[in-house]
Each structure stands twice: as structure tokens, then as C-alpha cells.
Amino acid sequence: MARWTVDEPTKIDFDGVVALKANIVAGTVSVLPTSDRPALHVSEVSGHPLEVVHEAGMLTITHKQSGIEGVFRWLQNTRGRAAITITVPADCPVTLNLVTANAVVNGMSGRVSVKTASGDVTLDGVTGSIDANTATGAVEAHGVDGSLMFNSVAGDLALARGALDRLSAHSVSGRITTDVDLRDGAAAQIRTVSGEVTMRLPTSSSAKVSLLSMSGRIDAAFDGLARQDPPVGKSITGTLGDGAASLNVNSVSGAITLLSRPEPDALKREGAYDR
Template identity: 55%
Template sequence: MSRWTIEESATLELDGVVALKATLVGGSVNVLATADRPTVVVEDVAGPPLQVDHEAGMLTIGHERMLEGVLGWLRNQQARAAVTVTVPPDCPVQLNLISANAVVTGLSARTSVRSATGDVVLDGVGGHVDAGTVSGRIEAQGLDGAVSFTSVAGDLTLAGGSIRRLGARTVSGRIAADVALVADRTLTVSTVSGEVALRLPESTSAEVHLSSAAGRIDTSFPGLRRHDRAVARNLTGTLGTGDGHLTVNTVSGSVTLLSRPDPDEDQDLTDAPVEDE
């Protein structure tokens, strides 16, 4: 086992990493996929020293001596570090954050993020993404896999990519997704007062059920049937052949389902060939 206690800026080169677990109170952590030798770059350490352990390919990063009690809590609030880690693309990653922010790019295995108030950016991440926040924001683009999201007041924003499965639950956070729902894939969203805005290709094939007890429901997809009752509003129907499943339930949040042209129909007209006169 290799262990480093880091009190100032440092760079570590490792023989190999098969899994990463990082726990940070404040600061930032960047996890980047690489085909080169894994590295840990540490900057701006404050509070307790940062401890890095590397054993049998398992890489663990976190502040040492995280004390309990009131004095320990006060000291822990000062724990900060800026950390950048490069790992193989198929490396599972687990991040536990308080107010630290995180950026994760290029991974293809399981990515798990737990954050209180820190914001998280996911770019080009595949495999299974499991993200939970209290009030931190999750912003993602180019995902290709299954996404699970839970929050109290944190927002989730997804742009681009093709989601195999999305399960999102929040109390007051906003859910916004502009993704492709292909074949028999499933998208399920549940909120109390959080707004939900979804944008899917016109060719989307799915069984649709949108429901809100007190919120407004709007869609640009034709053919969905509206059922407004005294206790709930519902919008249901089938898009295409109904291969996938799209379900949204809110108590008082509004729901908006928009369509966009398919990629082959959304080309710039300036790219079209011009005939000679």
C-alpha cells in the first residue's frame, strides 16, 4: 500500500487504478479519462492535510483527521483542496462532496456522485450514472447510458446524448432534458413542486403519461389526449409505435414536452449542394 499526506501542491504518478473514491468538503475535483499513466494533481490544500491511498489499484482521496464535535465541525468547514485525477475510461468512480464542485469527463463505467451543495458537470460519460444532491446542480451533456438522479432542491440538466434509462426524483428541483429516447428505453420523472421540461426528437416512439395534480401540462406533440379532472391533469397517448416509456408525475410542478426535428432533418441549408446555373 502506498500512502501520501499532502499539505501543499503535489503531483503523483500511479502504476494503475481500477477504482477511485474521493471525499472532499470544499474546493473541486476533476476526474478525466486517459489512456496514459494515471495521475493525481493536488493544489490549494487548506485545513487538514489531504490523504491519498493507493492499494491494489484502489485509489482513495480525502482529508485526514476529520474530527467530530463542534470544534471538529468548525475545522472541517475549512477543509479545501483542488484535485485533478486522470484514470482509465473504464474506471468506476465514487465522489462524496459537501460544497466541493466536480467535473467528470470521458468515463464509461459506473459513476456515483453524492453532493450537498456542490455543483457537478458530466461530459461524455457512459455506463451507469448515479447522482444525488441536496441543493447542488447536475449539468450533463453527451451521456450514453442509464442515469439515476435524486435531489431535494438541486436541478438536473441533460443535453445531447442517448439515454437508455432516466429515473429522476426531486422535491423542488427543476428537471430539464434534451435527449434521444430510443427503442424500448424508459424516462421516468417525479417531482413535488419542481418544473419538468423535456425535448425529444419528432420520431420518438414511446407510451406517454404526463400527470400533475395542480401544475400546467403542455406539449407540442400531436395526438396526445388531455384528461383534466378536479384533482389532477393528465396527458396520455402513444408516439410512433410506442416502444419506449415516458412517465412524468408532479404535484404542483408544471410539465412541458417539446419536439425537435430529427438530426437528418435539422441540417444547415448552407451545407446543401448548389447547382450550376
């Protein structure tokens, strides 16, 4: 086992990393794929030092005294923070536990798990299994491919580009906005209390659709979906194409909007790409 205490900017190389875990209170964390030797780049560290442990391929990076007592001390010291970049193999599982720190995860294909209180998370080109849990922090994902599980109190979720096999998103008041494809056999389930939900699917999508809100507005831009207004609640249901995937959205008071995205060829014919 190798151990380092880092209290100034530095770089540490590792022989190999099979799993990464980082516990950071404040600052920034970037995780990038590499085909070279894994490395930790520390560009800033103040307040508590970082403790770095590399054992049997497991890389753990944490603030010393990062338990409850340590968190309170960090929150009282606004100057305490760390800015780090970690490069690991693309298929390396990544676990990030954050408080106010912001995180960027780029190009990873292994499992990614992020827990944050108020820090924002950006996922770019992540193609594995994603598990994101926030209190008020926002999660923004571009080019995702695989499965995504999202839980928040007031944090927003925004997905753009990519295709999903599974989407499970639950929030109390956070907004959920998605513009991704659902593969055949995919299952998407979204639930909010008061958070608004806006989804955009390709015109040619194939899915069984169920949209339900107790008191919020519901709109859908697809033909073939039937609106129902029972005594309690509102709903829009129906089947798009062959119904190869499933989409279920439920909200207590949040508005639900399902938009249609024209196919690229249709956009070209309409001149949407003309300058």
C-alpha cells in the first residue's frame, strides 16, 4: 500500500488503477480517461490536506477529517478547497462523494456513482451505468449511452444527445429535461412532486407512453396519444410506433411536456441547417 499526504500542488503517477473513489468537500474534481499511466494532478489545495491511498489497484482520495466534524470545519473555512484532475482507464469504476464541490466526468465507460449535496455535476460522453444522487446540486449530461438513475430533492437533471437503455429519475421539486433516444426495450420512469418534466423524443420513436399529473398541465406533440381528464388527475396515454420501449411520467403538481424531435433528414429538407 502506498500513501501520500498532499498539501500543495503536485502530480502523482500510479502503476495501475482498477477503481477510483474520491471524497471531496469543496472545490472541483475532474475525471478523464487515459491509455497511459493513471495520475492525480492537484492544482490547488487549501485548508485540510488530501490523503491519497493506492492499494491493490484501488485509488482513494479524501480530505483528512472528512467526516461530519471535518465537513463542519470545512464549511466554516470558506478558503478550504481542492482542485484535482484524475486520469484513469476508461472502464474504471468511479465513485465521487461531494458536498459543495463541482465534478466533471468525461468519456468513462465503467460504472459512475456520484453523491453530492449542492455541487453541480457534468457528465460528458459517459457510456456506462450512471447513478447520481443530489440534494440541490444539478446534473447535466451530454452524449450519455447506457443507463441512468437519478434521485434529488431540488436538483435539476438535464440530458442532451445520446441513447438510453434505462432511465429512472425521481425528484421532489427539481426540473427534469431530456432530449435523448430510447432504444428498443428501454424503460424510462420519471417521478416528481412539483418539479416540471420536459422530454423530447424523435418523431419515429417506438414506445408505450403514460403521462399522469394530479394537478399539473400535460401536453404531448405526438399523434396517436389520447388525453383523458378523469375527476382526479389528468393523463395522456397511447403507443408510438410498435411500442418497443416504455415511458412513464408521474407528477403530483408539476407540468409534463412531451415534444417531438424531427429526424435529421427532415431538418435538412426544411433548411434548418442552412446559414
